[in-house]
Amino acid sequence: MKRTLGTCYYPEHWPREIWQEDARRMAEAGLTWVRIGEFAWSRLEPVAGEYDFDWLDDAIAVLGAAGLKVVLGTPTATPPRWMIDRHPDMLAVDADGRPRKFGSRRHYCFSHEGYKGECARIVTRLAERYGRNPHVAAWQTDNEFGCHDTTYSYSDAARDAFRGWLRSRYPGQGNDGDIDALNAAWGNIFWSMDYGDFDQIDLPNLTVTEPNPSHVLDFRRFSSDQVVAFNRLQSEIIRAHSDAPIAHNYMGRITDFDHYDVGADLDIASWDSYPLGFLEDRVPATVAQQQTYARQGDPDFQAFHHDLYRAVGRGRWWVMEQQPGPVNWAPYNPAPLPGMVRLWSWEAFAHGAEAVCYFRWRQAPMAQEQMHAGLLRPDSVDAAGIKEARQVAEELAGAPEVSPSQPDIALIFDYDAEWAWAIQPHGAGLSYFELVFDTYRALRRLGLSVDILPARPDVLDGYKLIVAPGLMHMTEALKAALNDSGTTVLIGPRSGARDATMRTPVPLPPAMPGLDVTVSYVESLRPDLPIGLQGGGAIRSYRDVLETSAEILVRTEAGEAALVAQGQILYSAGWFDPSAMMRVMRLACLRAGIDTMDLPGGVRCRDTGTERFWFNYDTETHVVAGMTLDPVSVTRAHRA
Amino acid sequence: MKRTLGTCYYPEHWPREIWQEDARRMAEAGLTWVRIGEFAWSRLEPVAGEYDFDWLDDAIAVLGAAGLKVVLGTPTATPPRWMIDRHPDMLAVDADGRPRKFGSRRHYCFSHEGYKGECARIVTRLAERYGRNPHVAAWQTDNEFGCHDTTYSYSDAARDAFRGWLRSRYPGQGNDGDIDALNAAWGNIFWSMDYGDFDQIDLPNLTVTEPNPSHVLDFRRFSSDQVVAFNRLQSEIIRAHSDAPIAHNYMGRITDFDHYDVGADLDIASWDSYPLGFLEDRVPATVAQQQTYARQGDPDFQAFHHDLYRAVGRGRWWVMEQQPGPVNWAPYNPAPLPGMVRLWSWEAFAHGAEAVCYFRWRQAPMAQEQMHAGLLRPDSVDAAGIKEARQVAEELAGAPEVSPSQPDIALIFDYDAEWAWAIQPHGAGLSYFELVFDTYRALRRLGLSVDILPARPDVLDGYKLIVAPGLMHMTEALKAALNDSGTTVLIGPRSGARDATMRTPVPLPPAMPGLDVTVSYVESLRPDLPIGLQGGGAIRSYRDVLETSAEILVRTEAGEAALVAQGQILYSAGWFDPSAMMRVMRLACLRAGIDTMDLPGGVRCRDTGTERFWFNYDTETHVVAGMTLDPVSVTRAHRA
């Protein structure tokens, strides 16, 4: 697989006169890809029904002539102002009932059929015109689905669509649903919440106290399905006119829709990687970690997403937007340390990326993102990032081919579980994403490469250890597949705590075949009242209290089970602090026959088929496995 | 008086097949009472006007056959979904102007006449059918009035009713009110806020800056009266058909309506006691206290409510819902320490409870409260709580009869004062409830039993010391009764600071007969800038600066009056920190001829007529008065 670089470009922002020079400099810097078009609807169709593709034809020609390949984006994330006149009710509505107005981006409701028709129209035009264009070598649908909290809409359109979705999910006679089935599934008897008809069901916002969790979970699933359908509408149109692969650019830690489901309709998964912005904004990190890595980003957050999107893309994935300098949107926006742009780029490749594209070519002198760095400054002078991009391009030219290699360890990440935890966290701030990320971080600190997997029984082959924390709902098929896998499997806490409709199952969880464990009750804990473990570390925030005949591998100071094992199945009876998490993962690896290391500070490694890449996020030198790892460095070693 | 136990049960949640076994197990556990029905409207009337009482007949019969007594709840806290179609404007409206939608509970406005008519209808049906049922031995109206911030509604119905209420409060010619009287009472001249007509008066939300405090206080009083009227409508109907006593189950630290007023229409006050949830959510406690008592609950919060509801019930009161294990709704939800369920139960009895009912019988496997523990697990296995309930039942069987005993000390708690402080706290976070609670805690740490009283002149007899902090409005009758009581009386700070319509009176406060004290000015203090007292302790947060010829008992470090006395009247010129509060209460007791102790940590005691109960909330052993109090224990001693 050839590894390539690219950038994001907006020809419509710049005078025609400089396009050629821009293209020349891109090519000279060693870039292959140029993503264009994704916010340009108002120039492609300045007035409803009046198209102007000439400038885009021209831009693609100029870029292509310079030897660049174009990723063409559909412009549906930014409908023009005239669209609102045609469809005044197309705006999403927030949970407080307020329409989310025109004036920035993503101002649409995924359930609005009128707007979806408009999207089909513009995408058809683009696909017809550019589907066979030799320079258009890939497509991108929309931009960052879900960003700015846009998955959920409480509009009338969403309400009506939700009712239809529920009718299908709880099917009855003819075209109508079975309202009794829904009432039973949701447990609506609980507070006289029974419905007599699907048309009585409203969206679960603005209720007096918390709404029925089953109601919310179905609304979340519905909302995710609406994103999937919105994307599929576009990908099917493009596919009808083009053989180029289709991608979407996901945003970091957006979990409101099921990325596996969206990804199933696409050829490539890509994501937008802003390590410094994320560290301030969405990485589960302590203040000390934020201080230490303020100019490097978290040592695990990017890697987690790389591994996640490798799964979402079924092996094919990109970084579509790579931070090249300070961003504009985090609480604090420092510049990266010299070397970090290169490090981030190589880390993506080490995790299997096909391409890394820097956002953006030239810093914009106007509008919302004018403080977001580009590869060039607004005055077209080279910014710091382009120098590192050039270095990566040169290094790529001499780098060996990548041979993919399946790691020993799989970690399951499931969007449905994320929603279930969000609906009933039980303790303030508890998040499934953070539980999985804590687990991932521990595995990485043990020097391990990891595959992230969906919670599906058909993808579990070939691993020595499968780790599946916090899967609040586990299908019987998944349980059976794990039990039958012949692999060491670590589940818990909270595994199987809910059935498919968010009810507590009886027999009590986890009801895992091959494991005599019953969660007798659960509790959430104040962060300042962890439960110490014999031998070090602690359970924090959440725990299951077990009835079990399994072997107790780790006990609380009071002697209760914290980690148990029966055959190849292990159960974690709590959320472990970092020290205990590493201890438990080490134990699991030992049982699975996997060697571990103890990596210092911000050192991480990642194996490809032939190489071991070492990344040092720290500003100090580390010596690991006999190798000297310079501050902020990438080190490549032939794989043992 | 016979002391009994009970539980809360929802037959409609469970298959008919298991009712009998449930009833048998309840009886076997020593329970007397089963509360049912209070959220079952959608099963009692699945379609408007179509009733189904058969299942309830059956459930009552099954329970009764097992020897259990039924508390029958009216289902008006959870109107079914069809009700919203009949009365779309019955929903309460929040202070931001948003209707509070169907989908959980308490989705009604207390001022909606249409809904009140529906409530009268269903309650009439229930009262007619079950008023003479031999197993229905008590009633409960609605459920937890005011919970989820539901006392206040900013709906059109509330606005119209408020105008009518104001016309009555400021009466004029004929049926109309006297708008000039209202303008004068509210001081509307202040910012040209005068009204020309009652129909110009709006609810006091969404004003540009704070609304007129007199306007807000009248709105709060009106809102309280609407709750009273709502409850009275039901109690009058029930009384017409049944001789069984009627209760309502109040929720801890809900102070938005006057519980004494609601209680006046009922036979029994009851409350819902969730010590661990409260500690995280609504007890005025430091973080250190929250850590120390995370699994026991605050040592004073339950007792305070026990004493309060004894007053509200005019001697007759229950715990209608007792936490039996982890709850689901606090920020953190740990399990109680072993022994706490028993301790809480006995503490209620020591304070005079007739019954303690555990919420709930079996943990629900669905909907909003599925993480709330029951006496049974969802799989019907005994949970931890039922074992302690059984122990209490056995102990009750051998316990001596309770002879009531009036303590030496009365502490006044007044809802109107709570509202006045909330409207004009003067300093961030200042709360009348917390001032009274701080006072109560100090008295309890001195080993004292306390009666809580309303601010009424007719209930003051027989005490050696009456403590009445923070009564922002005191009627002349109350002042006279206190002065004439022959009892030691401690008032202040802020006593009499407002007249009946929230204006500052002249002569300046407190204008207490028999006490030469004038509050010259007041100030609120940063929490980190307390005013130290000579001899230890400090004033914190709030103080009155006095002109006085009274004896100064406690001075600030600068020599100003902090506590003064003239004859039997004492005045506290500030909000004392815990150390100063104990010192002042000790001084007041000394003057009143009351002996005090200094109880360590979480040790508290409570006297009945014949016994002294000792409660140790701590996890360490204490030795007090020669007795060894085990960790988490109840100790009973014959009263000296």
Add this chain to the structure above:
Amino acid sequence: MKRTLGTCYYPEHWPREIWQEDARRMAEAGLTWVRIGEFAWSRLEPVAGEYDFDWLDDAIAVLGAAGLKVVLGTPTATPPRWMIDRHPDMLAVDADGRPRKFGSRRHYCFSHEGYKGECARIVTRLAERYGRNPHVAAWQTDNEFGCHDTTYSYSDAARDAFRGWLRSRYPGQGNDGDIDALNAAWGNIFWSMDYGDFDQIDLPNLTVTEPNPSHVLDFRRFSSDQVVAFNRLQSEIIRAHSDAPIAHNYMGRITDFDHYDVGADLDIASWDSYPLGFLEDRVPATVAQQQTYARQGDPDFQAFHHDLYRAVGRGRWWVMEQQPGPVNWAPYNPAPLPGMVRLWSWEAFAHGAEAVCYFRWRQAPMAQEQMHAGLLRPDSVDAAGIKEARQVAEELAGAPEVSPSQPDIALIFDYDAEWAWAIQPHGAGLSYFELVFDTYRALRRLGLSVDILPARPDVLDGYKLIVAPGLMHMTEALKAALNDSGTTVLIGPRSGARDATMRTPVPLPPAMPGLDVTVSYVESLRPDLPIGLQGGGAIRSYRDVLETSAEILVRTEAGEAALVAQGQILYSAGWFDPSAMMRVMRLACLRAGIDTMDLPGGVRCRDTGTERFWFNYDTETHVVAGMTLDPVSVTRAHRA
């Protein structure tokens, strides 16, 4: 210039019987001015069109007879309730789309033409009746424009007016604007935000993510212009009937509209000075500073506003409302230390105030401000403040005349820059006001007197040093005037970072003639990650990274430029912490030939033409320049 005292009085709040005695006591206390009328609309016009001026005639006569001069306020900040019936859509609308209801004050939208007509009518009546009244010696328009966040309204009236304003700002053919010019100026192509017509432009609230900064800046400028027009409407009417000077009373740290622009239509600037309330509520102060000065107020905040309003009033300015005791509206409301009312008064005079008026005469016994101290208590007894007012009056009688004196140092404060920083702060919490205030504080701690200036080229004469931090937009005229001034000039950080429509200019900032500095990129910093400087102090929160051939005067620990100079132009490449700020200002003064001191703690000085005033805000004695400054004291020295 004669320096005078006054007070704020509300005859309509008090019985006619006591007016005479009130007036007598005011005069006896040495007061000259009485401000009345500014909230009295409901008494001046109880019913629409029915006027009652008799009581006001009477009140003015009574006050005048006692020798007092009246400041007559227009009552437009408190339209009566009947006004809302006449103009239901006159209420402002908040950013969430909710009308801001009647029931307090300032409940109007500056863009509502109907309400502006009503204001013109009542002001005309007042001006006609009292324009030549011998006792009416000054006027006040409205009250505290912008207070309670009232500059911005998102009403339909505001939206329509904004569209008209934009048409004028981006003029096209005939009466219409040029929408292409607007699109280009705002950079609307960025996210397909182009408009086809001015009527498509909405107000920049409730967008999905941040709106276009150019859109917001124009909305802020428009909103400021609406305040200016509202005020001008009144001042023009008054001027047509009266020769008395006209003032408005601004509120501390209200920066939503351009005070220079409003001031241009008035004769006197005045402001409302509440040092203790401000310290808790709006001074950029650390907790330690809040603790130290809880009863004195910040040592620089009042002085900053004094100097600002001297500029706004073009030399003529008052304190219209001076805190005389505890206020009611801050989070915590302590009493001032004895001597502070006197200190604040003298400090105003030292900065050139013509008059200081205490708010209010007598503490109100009703409504929203009943906990706000007056010179008298509600029972008419002298409060603490009046004693200090009397002392000031006596001291004024014997004080020398003030001869004005222009200081050596000018500090530019620009409202447009404040808005630009607020729109794109780049780092959480960054505020232009605070940057300028930090600079001012450093200059004051160096013992310097300062003029505050608008960012205009025509006001720069006669200074030795001009400090202009953070001017995000600088006109070419201003740049040239600074460069040509022959004066030492200190600019940066962020100077010239935006053009007139909030776009990043190319060549890159600051593009200052005479200074070879280019800001290559910028970054914002976590507060806990400052960048240390060689020689002490640090850059915090924000910095510019420079390309420069200028002399580097201060370097970061890594050697980068923190302060550079070329000729007489200096550039600060960051926001300095207090230590570095003093160091940089000392350096600039040295280059400008200005002597500095290092004043301890809360000691400040201020020079008039003949005197040096020393103010000691501390509770300890300081010895400075051989003089002993008592705690909480004013010390006057003949100027060297």
